Amino acid sequence: QKEVEQNSGPLSVPEGAIASLNCTYSDRGSQSFFWYRQYSGKSPELIMSIYSNGDKEDGRFTAQLNKASQYVSLLIRDSQPSDSATYLCAEGGGADGLTFGKGTHLIIQP
């Protein structure tokens, strides 16, 4: 049974600071990792995907993958109140199905 672990939070970060979200996974053979943002009452929205060791940057978001440590992280720079949401880490995908972590509730304090 694949598992994805996240600290559920809440994680409180001042506006303008860097928010750091972390995730570990159990399947050493996993190849694909994703970060979704979910606002309360809404559906998940894909914000980052990462497949190779190292960093991947997209605007204010940076995803980091360390396969040796089975660790995935998401950094949000210049955090804004609109970034307040639950962030779901997921692995797998394609026809195998995505396995989600429990999500981290992020609060950006104005």
Next chain:
Amino acid sequence: DTEVTQTPKHLVMGMTNKKSLKCEQHMGHRAMYWYKQKAKKPPELMFVYSYEKLSINESVPSRFSPECPNSSLLNLHLHALQPEDSALYLCASSQVSGAGNYGYTFGSGTRLTVV
């Protein structure tokens, strides 16, 4: 078109009713999924269709019956549900490629209440 459209957005049904949830995408994705999400929990995989064939059924009770009439449509037929089945039902789609897995595009969901 980069959307997954789900209807209805809200549904209230009695335990003896039969209803269907509908999902449509026109992105050319050949994998489609049903997920169930309870409040403050992550989405849970229910069914996977790959090239219109059911490839994964995560031990879902038979009162949930999926159907994939063609590559753009996915239905979830509901019958004799229980109050604990009340949840947000999410449809998603993705590309299928041997080169790697792709993230899913989710629809806005159907908020189901069983009374």
